[in-house]
Amino acid sequence: MIKILIAEDELPMLQGLKDNLEYEGYEVETATNGTEGLKKLMTNRFHLALLDVMMPELSGFDVCKEARTKGNKTPIIMLTAKAEEIDKVLGLEFGADDYITKPFSLRELLARIRAILRRTGADIPASDNQVHQIGKLQVNFSAYTASIDGVEVKLSYKEFEILRYLCTHKNETVDRDELLDEIWGTDYQPTSRTIDNFILKLRQKTETDPNDPKIILTVHGIGYKMVL
Structure with a gap:
């Protein structure tokens, strides 16, 4: 089963994403701050991670940068309320694979998740x-x-x-x-x-x-x- 990490400090958003992704058949692990998210990302195998940019303790940017520095290649989608081009570029420079701005539709997020999973081969069934x-x-x-x-x-x-x-x-x-x-x-x-x-x-x-x-x-x- 495809396993996804969601690191998000807004609990209603976190629960909504978790419920919808589990409904789609994914196994979901959650974290409510950057430190917890980084620890889980580095100690578990995930097919993809969704990281909120603005989190307590460590930002999504920091989590992404630290994970990449330590050789973690898990595909990452950054979630943020910021739409400025510089933030998008910064996230990609830190090693994020994609970037989606809140508010976003579930359909758009699922499409981006599937696109990345297809590229990595994670969703190719036997x-x-x-x-x-x-x-x-x-x-x-x-x-x-x-x-x-x-x-x-x-x-x-x-x-x-x-x-x-x-x-x-x-x-x-x-x-x-x-x-x-x-x-x-x-x-x-x-x-x-x-x-x-x-x-x-x-x-x-x-x-x-x-x-x-x-x-x-x-x-x-x-x-x-x-x-x-």
Whole structure:
């Protein structure tokens, strides 16, 4: 199970984050000040840490800097009410992987967490090492390979990630905004035409008849569904 540390001194915020992350299936450890957060970060193995910048005893910046100085490579997302560019740069210079400004939506935070976990490979399930049959296409998400009847098919990184997400949520309707947030993140949003073009390309590689799709369906007014 993926384990996340939250170091946050505002108890309502701490409890809310803990409850929501546990609901999403993560194992959560908490700390209410920087000293406690640093100790837990250095003595336990976490897949990711959320550090509030303004904490008693040690700031999130101090925790991040000290952890990196001692060789701790746990991915870190800084949480802060400050929006000044200099604070963001400072956090990244100390070794933070990302930075999110309060107030933020849970959806945005989850998207950033998943993006980092994908980059580090922490959220790749064992099933990703298997070959998935998606229509006429065989896909190995771990190796980023695809083929049709043994012949290699070139897919872009974004195409792999769209297929992975739809496959993970097979037979479920995936909201368009959810898919955009998961694949492109919240800092950059493509146009609706961009995502439509990706879906068209994927249908050409998965469907027997791309003009009459049976695998990647459009749910009008909502998003998409992969039927497997």
